[in-house]
Amino acid sequence: MNDVPLHQLRILVERAVRPVRATMVRKRRMREELLAHLTAIFEEEAARLGDEQAALERAAERFGDPAELAAELQQSVPRWDRFLAALEGRVRPGESPLHRARRVAVCIAILIAAAPLGMLLRAFLSGNPPADLRMVVGMWFVVGTVTAALVGVFLALITGMSRAMGQPDAGRRRRGLWLYAMASTAVLPVLHLLCYLGLTGDLASSLIHCGLACCVAPLAALYVFGLARFARWGADQRRYNEEWASLRIEQ
Amino acid sequence: MEAIRGDKLRGHLETMVLAALERGEAHGLEILRRLDEVGCGLLRLKEGSLYPALYRLEEAGKVQAAWEEEPHGRRGARRRIYRLTSKGKRELAKGRQEWLSFVRILGAVMGAQA
Numbered sequence: 001m002n003d004v005p006l007h008q009l010r011i012l013v014e015r016a017v018r019p020v021r022a023t024m025v026r027k028r029r030m031r032e033e034l035l036a037h038l039t040a041i042f043e044e045e046a047a048r049l050g051d052e053q054a055a056l057e058r059a060a061e062r063f064g065d066p067a068e069l070a071a072e073l074q075q076s077v078p079r080w081d082r083f084l085a086a087l088e089g090r091v092r093p094g095e096s097p098l099h100r101a102r103r104v105a106v107c108i109a110i111l112i113a114a115a116p117l118g119m120l121l122r123a124f125l126s127g128n129p130p131a132d133l134r135m136v137v138g139m140w141f142v143v144g145t146v147t148a149a150l151v152g153v154f155l156a157l158i159t160g161m162s163r164a165m166g167q168p169d170a171g172r173r174r175r176g177l178w179l180y181a182m183a184s185t186a187v188l189p190v191l192h193l194l195c196y197l198g199l200t201g202d203l204a205s206s207l208i209h210c211g212l213a214c215c216v217a218p219l220a221a222l223y224v225f226g227l228a229r230f231a232r233w234g235a236d237q238r239r240y241n242e243e244w245a246s247l248r249i250e251q
Numbered sequence: 252m253e254a255i256r257g258d259k260l261r262g263h264l265e266t267m268v269l270a271a272l273e274r275g276e277a278h279g280l281e282i283l284r285r286l287d288e289v290g291c292g293l294l295r296l297k298e299g300s301l302y303p304a305l306y307r308l309e310e311a312g313k314v315q316a317a318w319e320e321e322p323h324g325r326r327g328a329r330r331r332i333y334r335l336t337s338k339g340k341r342e343l344a345k346g347r348q349e350w351l352s353f354v355r356i357l358g359a360v361m362g363a364q365a
Contacts, residue, residue: 032328062297076310
């Protein structure tokens with residue numbers, strides 16, 4: 001098959017899939033499977049009719065109206081997938097990786113903060129406030145900070161590396177992000193120590209906590225390795241999505 | 252005989268797909284071929300409509316799907332091979348009972364028993 005019919009078949013598929021609210025992974029599956037089907041019926045019709053244009057028309061007719069199919073596909077998308085798709089939609093095109101990481105980290109820190117706040121409020125309202133409020137607030141602060149920082153580093157790496165792989169300055173940007181990740185991972189145990197010591201004034205238990213944080217640090221190597229693999233997958237996903245998004249599907 | 256179009260099949264499509272898969276695992280086009288064969292070429296289904304039904308069945312655990320290893324003669328796109336699960340088999344048996352009861356009751360009402 002030459003490129004013209006394939007392009008036409010891809011447009012038909014994209015007309016059905018693009019309006020669907022679903023995650024990128026699910027839509028990719030829909031695209032690939034529908035394209036395989038359309039290609040097969042096109043080849044069948046081309047062999048029967050001996051004319052590519054007529055075969056294209058016949059394949060489109062057999063496939064059905066893309067708008068109707070889009071509505072049917074939408075109904076097949078579970079609610080949890082639509083929710084994840086809405087989260088994916090929060091990713092702003094053109095936003096820098098570090099900016100995106102910071103934004104997501106702030107959201108997660110707020111979510112983390114909201115849970116203990118609710119618990120504390122409930123404890124106060126029920127007339128049973130916690131015995132050591134300073135300790136509760138300290139733990140809450142440390143856990144929130146560490147989680148938000150790690151999530152920030154994680155997202156910066158993923159988005160930065162996957163974007164970098166498709167761009168000419170890939171090497172420099174990737175090295176910068178790796179340095180940022182490693183430095184942040186090293187700084188975290190110290191930050192942990194300072195926060196804990198400042199809030200509790202107990203050096204012994206602060207050192208134990210810092211020691212625990214240091215034990216976790218070597219895992220960073222594994223974590224970065226995993227991220228590199230994930231980033232490659234992300235880069236592939238991005239290229240795929242951009243390719244399909246560039247199709248002009250207006251009739 | 253008059254052809255049966257997609258809108259009349261809509262409520263029964265999922266059970267029909269399960270019945271087609273009872274003969275063994277298959278990709279979408281093969282499922283349609285099986286339906287066409289049994290329906291003597293009188294089923295007029297828009298082929299794209301098969302996939303939302305397959306996705307719903309998969310989500311409900313009535314079929315399982317796996318990507319084929321390599322595309323055969325098509326450029327870039329792979330097919331998914333579907334197979335019936337034990338839940339799907341139970342659902343098919345239930346669907347058949349419902350259909351028999353439907354035909355019996357409506358046949359009696361219309362004075363045209365099968």
